[in-house]
Amino acid sequence: MENVIYIPKTWDLPESIRRRLGNSVGRQRLIDEDGHLLLLLHQVPRAEDDEVRTAVVFWLNPAGEWKSSPVTGGFTGLEAHLTAYRTAIHKLDDEVESAKTPRQFFEVMRHMHPLQRATRSMLDALQALREALPDDMRIINMRDQAADLERGIELVAADAKAGMDFTMAESANQQALSAEVANQEARRLNRLAAFFFPLATLVAVFGMNPPEEIYEKPGFWAVLGAGILLGLIVYTLVAVRELKNR
Structure with missing residues (x-):
């Protein structure tokens, strides 16, 4: 062999x-x-x-x-x-x-x-x-x-x-924390967008006229107040819905 x-x-x-x-x-x-x-x-x-x-x-x-x-x-x-x-x-x-x-x-x-x-x-x-x-x-x-x-x-x-x-496990925990921070920031942005959306719409409509004419209109401040009120209502509705979804 x-x-x-x-x-x-x-x-x-x-x-x-x-x-x-x-x-x-x-x-x-x-x-x-x-x-x-x-x-x-x-x-x-x-x-x-x-x-x-x-x-x-x-x-x-x-x-x-x-x-x-x-x-x-x-x-x-x-x-x-x-x-x-x-x-x-x-x-x-x-x-x-x-x-x-x-x-x-x-x-x-x-x-x-x-x-x-x-x-x-x-x-x-x-x-x-x-x-x-x-x-x-x-x-x-x-x-x-x-x-x-x-x-x-x-x-x-x-x-x-x-x-x-x-x-x-530590990496997964850090990712979860980062995701939670991102969600919180997104919720804040959603609330800000909800608050300013009605007012922004009204501003866009009034923006088609010269500013001096807008201020002189008798219903300007009433419309502005209504826009802010609508913004608060929409903001509250969005916040309540987010709380229910948690």
Whole structure:
């Protein structure tokens, strides 16, 4: 069988393990065959990866030697792998703290979800490794660190969701307040228009004559007073209707 691209050609893995490997890494898991332990993990995922995961593999051969790829250092590489996840989670936590708008919270959540799934799956794989090597304290420590990472990303997820909900609720409240202010201004304009409409109509009619002739007419002040009275009546009717509609 051909070597899988994410498995170094120099690794002398048994055929029973190679038969269980596909062209892509697949889910994070532990393969335990013929005294060989092959731990298949994912590099820190990014939202831009379009669900394509890059493999990080760790091999413990029957001689007790750890090897790793593409990271180096064997078991030390596993510690560095967990550190990379920890760094990514802390970065998202800082972004949640500084986020102010729904868009900023959305960007955090977009990067958070693949990291959250990968962290949970990595913990499952390390738990399987811990069960395969129950007496290795280093593995227990690695498993516990992975559990801490899972709790950390869960807290980040909860904070991001709470922040998103709060900013959206606050934005909706501000929009409601702005709409109420606009409605109040519109009601004031309606009342002013109702008050001046009869008077404006009369002014338009009298405006067809020269002002000096209008003032000399005996009924000018009576018409003006009638216009103001009609304006008050229309204003009152509009105000009462607005109160009933609330």
